[in-house]
Amino acid sequence: MASKWKKRLLMLAIPLVFLLSGADALPLTGPDIALHPPAIGQGEVAILSIEKEGRARPEVTWRGKGITVLLDSSNGMWTAFLGADLTTVPGGYTLQVRCGDEVLTRQILVLSKDHGVRRFTVPKEMEALDTPTLERVQEESKRMRQIFSVSHDQPLWQGSWVRPVPGGIVSPFGCRTIINDLERSPHSGVDLKAAEGTPIKAANRGRVVLAADHFFGGLSVVIDHGGGVHSMYFHLREVSIKAGQIVEKGQLIGLCGSSGRATGPHLHFGIRLHGNRVNPLSLIELSAGLGQ
Numbered sequence: 110m111a112s113k114w115k116k117r118l119l120m121l122a123i124p125l126v127f128l129l130s131g132a133d134a135l136p137l138t139g140p141d142i143a144l145h146p147p148a149i150g151q152g153e154v155a156i157l158s159i160e161k162e163g164r165a166r167p168e169v170t171w172r173g174k175g176i177t178v179l180l181d182s183s184n185g186m187w188t189a190f191l192g193a194d195l196t197t198v199p200g201g202y203t204l205q206v207r208c209g210d211e212v213l214t215r216q217i218l219v220l221s222k223d224h225g226v227r228r229f230t231v232p233k234e235m236e237a238l239d240t241p242t243l244e245r246v247q248e249e250s251k252r253m254r255q256i257f258s259v260s261h262d263q264p265l266w267q268g269s270w271v272r273p274v275p276g277g278i279v280s281p282f283g284c285r286t287i288i289n290d291l292e293r294s295p296h297s298g299v300d301l302k303a304a305e306g307t308p309i310k311a312a313n314r315g316r317v318v319l320a321a322d323h324f325f326g327g328l329s330v331v332i333d334h335g336g337g338v339h340s341m342y343f344h345l346r347e348v349s350i351k352a353g354q355i356v357e358k359g360q361l362i363g364l365c366g367s368s369g370r371a372t373g374p375h376l377h378f379g380i381r382l383h384g385n386r387v388n389p390l391s392l393i394e395l396s397a398g399l400g401q
Contacts, residue, residue, distance in 0.1 A: 140167065140208045142215075144191070145395070150222035152195040152283040154382060154391040159187040161208050168207040171217065174383050177264055177336030181399055188399065190338070190392065192382035193219045195283055195295050224283030227296065242324060249323045253331075256318050257381045261335035266313035269396045271359055272378075273309050273342060276302030279375050282388040297386040298341065298379030303365035305346060305374040311356045312340045312378075312389070320352050326377065327369025330362050340389070343377035344368050 140161035149155045159167050159178070169176040169189050178189045191204075201216035238246060280300035303309075315334035319341075323329045326343035330350065333339055346366025350356055367374045380389040 140206065140211065140213065142206055142213065144217065148218040148220050149191060149193045150220045151193055151197055151199070152222060152224060152386060152388055154190055154192045154387050154395055155217075156395045157189045157191055157204075159189075159206060159208075160185075161187065163209075165209060168205075170203075170205040170207075172202045174337075176383065177338075179264055179336075183399070190382055190395070191217070192385040192387040192392075194385035194387070195224075195297065197385070222283070224281065224285070224295065226285045227280055246324050249325075252319075256331055256333075257339055257384055260333050260337045260339065261316065264334065264336035264338075265315045265355070266334040266336070266338060267358065268313075268399045270313050270393045271310065272301070272390075272393060273312055273340075273362075274301050274303040274307055274365065274376050274378075276307070276376075278302070278390075282390070283386075298343070298377045299389055301376045301378055303374060303376045305364075305366060307365040307374075307376075308361050309342055309345065309363050309365055309376060310359045311362050312380075312393070313338075313358045315340070315356060317350050317352050317354045317356060317362075320348050320350060323369060325370045327371060328363065328366065329369075332356065332362075337383040339381040341377075341379040341381075343379075344371045344375060346374075 140159055143158045144155050146155055157169065161167060164180070167178055167187055169178050171191055176189045176191065178187050181188050197219050199219050199221045201218055204215045204217045206213045278299060279302050280296060282296060282299040284296045311332060313334050315332040317330065318333045319329060319331035321329055328345035328348050330342045330345065330348060331339055342362065344367055345363040346368060347364040348362070350362050356362060365374055365376050378389050380387050380392055382392070
């Protein structure tokens with residue numbers, strides 16, 4: 110319990126018990142669990158920490174999905190990321206933590222979150238896609254769904270996550286998108302400021318599962334980090350890796366550009382967590398205590 114990170118998480122354990130179990134709940138026995146933050150906004154991430162005796166891996170299920178749990182060697186605690194998609198209906202969702210014969214069941218709250226609105230006006234000819242382009246877009250969308258539906262069983266990522274470029278936010282995550290007064294899909298990533306040719310780094314270790322030119326995303330890279338986590342990088346000018354390659358955290362994967370449907374050079378950076386569209390900067394911030 111000497112580490113700063115562990116002390117911080119243990120301080121959060123008590124409010125978590127009351128939030129998830131109600132004021133009449135008895136103190137937890139056996140494994141201790143903590144969630145930071147104690148509730149999850151739509152499109153946000155929380156880190157679950159489990160303190161237990163022995164080195165047997167706990168089994169975690171949330172919203173009907175098995176959640177990958179890792180042992181943090183810096184403090185001996187088991188950790189997992191929980192994410193709520195942008196469109197997750199607010200309310201309580203069951204968390205189950207199984208440690209041997211003991212099963213803890215709690216309700217985690219998903220809260221409504223307003224991510225704001227962005228509006229664009231584009232020439233009318235850019236609104237509608239011709240038949241060949243529409244077929245291309247549909248095929249590329251299908252391919253992306255297939256990619257996000259499969260992830261390496263074992264986590265390939267290690268420790269904290271890093272920003273792929275140092276620039277500030279051009280367009281925030283999750284905002285509603287309105288083009289020529291028509292509402293489109295919400296912004297499922299964050300646009301980061303980056304000049305033409307800025308080096309782009311892998312946010313963590315993983316296997317490249319896509320390096321291709323897409324209509325909307327332009328030159329695009331997707332990395333499977335294992336354990337249900339994928340990162341994506343769009344609008345590149347140049348790609349320096351290839352599909353199937355293992356990349357290390359911080360490794361150069363390409364150069365920033367404005368390929369695809371982009372109004373100027375920037376990086377669209379996104380994260381899928383167990384298929385959920387979540388704020389990638391939330392994941393980076395929360396992982397800061399996990400070491401290197």
